[in-house]
Amino acid sequence: MKYDVVIIGAGLGGLECGYTLSKNGLSVCILEQSPLLGGCLQTFQRKGNTYDTGFHYIGGLADGQHLNRIFNYFRLMDLPWKRLDEECFDEVIFHGKSYAFANGYERFIETLSAKFPHQKENLKQYIATLSEIGRNIFKSFSPRSAEEFFQSKAFTQSAYDFLNETISDPMLRNVLAGTSLKMELHPQKLPLYIFAQINDSYIQSAWRIEGGGMQIAQQLAQHITSQGGIVRTKAAVTELIEENGIITKALLSNGEIVEGATFISNIHPVKTLDLVKESKVIRNIYKRRIGNIPNTYGMFTANLQLKPDTTPYLNRNLYIYETDNIWSYYEYKENQKKDCVLVSYQTPEKGEETTRNIDLLTPMTWKEVAQWEETSIMKRGADYEKMKEEKAAECIELASKRIPLLKENIERIYTSTPLTYRDYTGTYQGSAYGIQKDHAQLAYTMLTPKTPISNLLLTGQNLNLHGVLGVSMTSFFTCAEILGMDKIADELKINS
Numbered sequence: 001m002k003y004d005v006v007i008i009g010a011g012l013g014g015l016e017c018g019y020t021l022s023k024n025g026l027s028v029c030i031l032e033q034s035p036l037l038g039g040c041l042q043t044f045q046r047k048g049n050t051y052d053t054g055f056h057y058i059g060g061l062a063d064g065q066h067l068n069r070i071f072n073y074f075r076l077m078d079l080p081w082k083r084l085d086e087e088c089f090d091e092v093i094f095h096g097k098s099y100a101f102a103n104g105y106e107r108f109i110e111t112l113s114a115k116f117p118h119q120k121e122n123l124k125q126y127i128a129t130l131s132e133i134g135r136n137i138f139k140s141f142s143p144r145s146a147e148e149f150f151q152s153k154a155f156t157q158s159a160y161d162f163l164n165e166t167i168s169d170p171m172l173r174n175v176l177a178g179t180s181l182k183m184e185l186h187p188q189k190l191p192l193y194i195f196a197q198i199n200d201s202y203i204q205s206a207w208r209i210e211g212g213g214m215q216i217a218q219q220l221a222q223h224i225t226s227q228g229g230i231v232r233t234k235a236a237v238t239e240l241i242e243e244n245g246i247i248t249k250a251l252l253s254n255g256e257i258v259e260g261a262t263f264i265s266n267i268h269p270v271k272t273l274d275l276v277k278e279s280k281v282i283r284n285i286y287k288r289r290i291g292n293i294p295n296t297y298g299m300f301t302a303n304l305q306l307k308p309d310t311t312p313y314l315n316r317n318l319y320i321y322e323t324d325n326i327w328s329y330y331e332y333k334e335n336q337k338k339d340c341v342l343v344s345y346q347t348p349e350k351g352e353e354t355t356r357n358i359d360l361l362t363p364m365t366w367k368e369v370a371q372w373e374e375t376s377i378m379k380r381g382a383d384y385e386k387m388k389e390e391k392a393a394e395c396i397e398l399a400s401k402r403i404p405l406l407k408e409n410i411e412r413i414y415t416s417t418p419l420t421y422r423d424y425t426g427t428y429q430g431s432a433y434g435i436q437k438d439h440a441q442l443a444y445t446m447l448t449p450k451t452p453i454s455n456l457l458l459t460g461q462n463l464n465l466h467g468v469l470g471v472s473m474t475s476f477f478t479c480a481e482i483l484g485m486d487k488i489a490d491e492l493k494i495n496s
């Protein structure tokens with residue numbers, strides 16, 4: 001059988017494309033290398049507990065908000081979403097001093113200006129910019145407003161310069177950027193657009209999912225199947241075969257061939273180009289250009305299994321810092337101890353008041369693990385295990401400043417590094433958020449879904465914006481290359 005569309009990778013981006021295209025009557029086949037769906041949404045089970053790997057929380061899911069509109073479209077709103085504390089969904093802690101992020105623009109300004117009264121007007125300006133950029137997210141669906149939008153300061157200004165211009169108190173600047181371990185804070189590069197979209201969406205509302213993020217992938221796969229699409233796991237694509245300037249077949253690791261009219265790659269552009277082993281269309285200069293774009297840092301995660309009934313559930317995230325220099329995690333620093341950690345509590349099932357699992361996340365550059373890059377899962381050696389133990393201990397030390405009995409209550413620790421992501425999800429260099437976007441080189445770093453091969457499209461976090469909101473938006477841009485942007489806007493009821 002020849003499919004209308006063959007999709008490589010069942011991460012969020014691949015699945016969302018599969019959903020939209022199969023909903024519109026196209027025959028779709030999604031090929032996922034792993035036994036599990038979801039890529040960075042994957043969860044794993046140990047001793048009856050579920051652990052999230054990447055995804056932990058999302059924003060903008062309340063009625064009328066952006067992700068609500070998108071998840072209604074994907075029929076994901078009936079999953080067990082749990083809203084975080086509206087008075088404080090994120091608590092940012094610098095050297096033991098706490099600052100609450102509250103939901104709603106007014107409440108956000110009031111809460112923080114209670115701690116920074118002299119910055120109230122600055123905070124209003126900050127929120128005005130974030131909310132305006134957030135409001136305009138669907139503008140990119142109309143070619144005329146898109147052009148204007150892409151030339152606006154959201155894209156041409158850096159997040160760092162924006163914060164410096166808007167907020168005069170350096171501590172408040174740190175606090176406002178302090179929930180941003182969910183993106184790579186790079187002072188010279190990070191576009192305001194990314195900072196604003198992500199922060200705005202969480203300020204609107206913040207949500208966890210009970211039972212793990214992989215349910216998003218599983219539910220999308222069920223919908224795709226019910227719409228006539230095929231979702232296959234353990235189907236690693238090893239080559240995309242080009243004939244007469246277009247891709248005609250995907251070759252799988254078991255030798256099987258899957259034919260299609262159009263191919264969408266949900267994997268990193270560098271790895272996508274590697275799959276096209278012989279091409280008359282792709283020039284080396286294009287390959288070099290894509291290969292030379294740096295990638296964002298990876299993440300080190302310690303999933304802590306806790307003794308039963310010991311640790312009260314906290315319906316917020318903690319961002320704990322023992323530094324003031326939060327804009328340099330993209331740099332490799334030899335022997336640097338971890339001085340920041342994101343603490344995420346797993347939503348207890350059955351309404352229990354204590355949690356069995358806390359995840360600790362901290363940035364980890366590729367260089368920190370590069371010496372083990374030739375090794376494979378479970379065979380990386382004692383020095384790698386020792387490094388992971390040390391990093392976990394550093395993260396636990398930080399988290400213990402806010403959760404005093406944490407150390408005593410840990411039963412087991414599972415750790416992962418950028419190498420784990422590379423080997424389980426095929427993430428290039430274990431990068432957490434894909435290609436590093438640069439406001440000064442936007443055309444070069446913010447890729448479009450198109451490739452030099454006319455029937456090979458890209459999707460996923462490496463293009464426009466990462467995270468659940470960003471990848472969802474990107475999936476629409478990719479599908480628009482096939483269905484047309486008007487159709488996508490209609491589907492999402494953008495203009496109605």
Ligand SMILES: Cc1cc2nc3c(=O)[nH]c(=O)nc-3n(C[C@H](O)[C@H](O)[C@H](O)COP(=O)(O)OP(=O)(O)OC[C@H]3O[C@@H](n4cnc5c(N)ncnc54)[C@H](O)[C@@H]3O)c2cc1C
Nearest residue numbers: 009011012013033039040054056057237426460461467468
């Ligand atoms: C530690 C961490 C924490 C995060 N936390 C959050 C959060 O709290 N909230 C949020 O919104 N976002 C979060 N993100 C970001 C978010 O999870 C990602 O942006 C998003 O899930 C990426 O989706 P994707 O479809 O682009 O790619 P991926 O999830 O990487 O999917 C790519 C898929 O392709 C498959 N694949 C690769 N090679 C092949 C091949 N040759 N053949 C077949 N299949 C292949 C992979 O196995 C994978 O399933 C986090 C990310 C990380 C790493």
